[in-house]
Amino acid sequence: MSSSGNRGVVFRGAGKVAVENIDFPELALGKRKCEHGVILKVLTTNICGSDQHMVRGRTTAPEGLVLGHEITGEVIECGRDVEFVNKGDIVSVPFNVACGRCRNCKRGDTHICLHVNDDRPGGAYGYVDMGGWVGGQAEYVMVPYADFQLLVFPDRDQAIDKLTNLTMLSDIFPTGFHGCVNAGVQPGSTVYIAGAGPVGLAAAVSAQLLGAACVIVGDMNPQRLEQARSFGCQPLDLRQDASMSELIESVLGVPEVDAAVDAVGFEAHGHGCAHEHEQPASVLNAAMEITQAGGRIGIPGLYVTEDPGAEEESARHGDISMKFGLGWAKAISFHTGQTPAMRYQRQLMQAILHEKVDIAKAVNVQLIGLDEAPQGYADFDKGAAKKFVLDPHGTLM
Known part of the structure; x- marks a missing residue:
């Protein structure tokens, strides 16, 4: 000692x-x-x-x-x-x-x-x-x-x-689970999990535990995608140049999911040809695009009020460019914040x-x-x- x-x-x-x-x-x-x-x-x-x-x-x-x-x-x-x-x-x-x-x-x-x-x-x-x-x-x-x-x-x-x-x-287990509960995951759901880091993988396991029919996990890291595949998820390589709707349709046959979970947060990057650049709202915007009208997005991924390392001045103060009108038009519900782990x-x-x-x-x-x-x-x-x-x-x- x-x-x-x-x-x-x-x-x-x-x-x-x-x-x-x-x-x-x-x-x-x-x-x-x-x-x-x-x-x-x-x-x-x-x-x-x-x-x-x-x-x-x-x-x-x-x-x-x-x-x-x-x-x-x-x-x-x-x-x-x-x-x-x-x-x-x-x-x-x-x-x-x-x-x-x-x-x-x-x-x-x-x-x-x-x-x-x-x-x-x-x-x-x-x-x-x-x-x-x-x-x-x-x-x-x-x-x-x-x-x-x-x-x-x-x-x-x-x-x-x-x-x-x-x-x-x-x-991370309660956090992933909370993201899925907030997204409305239930037996038979199709679910998109953004991010195959530990929280994303915990969310994917949670979706399975809640009875999801298909859990799609998106990331740009091949090793993390393979880890998602190892326990029965559908990995989605976001380096592909296609819209999120097209990528989802390539798995499900339809361009939308029942529920989505953002397990990435404020250090998000765009997908496809834009994947090398930070776009803090890219995951939220993608989730709005592919979530069914009236659906819910669980957001256990971290967003901050101050980000001194952000590429854009606005993002350094927690301001990100969400397509909020799209979410409003589709009557999407957003569920944010830290997880009450004890629950x-x-x-x-x-x-x-x-x-x-x-x-x-x-x-x-x-x-x-x-x-x-x-x-x-x-x-x-x-x-x-x-x-x-x-x-x-x-x-x-």
């Missing part, structure tokens, strides 16, 4: 992360004791595409930020007021920090909690503009509001055995434990040590068709 008793992955400017000694967590919020919190020994913590946006310099994230919002761990200390979580429990941490007491939390909208961020509704661990919470790409981390937030796995040995699957419950965690846990889904295989998990995090970020940035899962204590390796 390091002299500080803790190490974490720290953002050090565009393109740079470093594994450094960081403070060992305390049961404290500022200067007051956090008796409703716990300290976790982090068993797994994942590199997310949202982390990658910050590391690329595409947000206003400050240097020195400890990264990581996808956390699974073992409870090693409980605050005085924690009643239902015990030392030794293995738990999933929803990436949204949520108090459980405000009006939004009480109606299940934990992604826009009113009490965990002074600047705007909603908090998250290790993320820009989300309340300053210390991230969990570390050996140890503090989690507040433990009784409300934590999902305790029912059996310790079973949890360790399935940890590469269960670690996806902190974010879906328990049922998705049951699907994993009862072997109804193998999310780790679908997203192609690769376990790495904490010291390998900088290389994991670099490989992910190059388009590796993998989900990098950090194992800070060598629990699984």
Whole structure:
């Protein structure tokens, strides 16, 4: 163990992360004791595409930020007021920090909690503009509001055995599922998923779990498209010079789908001959083109209010050129925002434990040590068709 008793992955400017000694967590919020919190020994913590946006310099994230919002761990200390979580429990941490007491939390909208961020509704661990919470790409981390937030796995040995699957419950599995639920995916649906990164693949698995008849996954990365094919999706190479309607028709025989999910977000590129240039609204515009009239688009892909790395001045301030009139004319519904992960965690846990889904295989998990995090970020940035899962204590390796 390091002299500080803790190490974490720290953002050090565009393109740079470093594994450094960081403070060992305390049961404290500022200067007051956090008796409703716990300290976790982090068993797994994942590199997310949202982390990658910050590391690329595409947000206003400050240097020195400890990264990581996808956390699974073992409870090693409980605050005085924690009643239902015990030392030794293995738990999933929803990436949204949520108090459980405000009006939004009480109606299940934990992604826009009113009490965990002074600047705007909603908090998250290790993320820009989300309340300053210390991230969990570390050996140890503090989690507040433990009784409300934590999902305790029912059996310790079973949890360790399935940890590469269960670690996806902190974010990308609920996020992909939320995108599909918001898009109205149901048994027999035809679904288009934009993006074959980990969230897109998690959305594709979720669509299958919800009973979709055909799941089409669009991307420009051949390896990621092959990963989508590996579990029964229809891959769609967006480097082809054809309209989105034509591409969809080449698969389905008709130029539209019942539901669409944007798992790309603000770093989107145009397709076909325009694929080398960023077009932040291209996925949303394509989704409007191919979604049935009266249909819905789930948007778990990240959009930001400030993007200092954008190619266009307007996009640097979150302004993108959507064909909103097309959406209005077709009566399309848009469903945006972070995912209230807690809403879906328990049922998705049951699907994993009862072997109804193998999310780790679908997203192609690769376990790495904490010291390998900088290389994991670099490989992910190059388009590796993998989900990098950090194992800070060598629990699984």
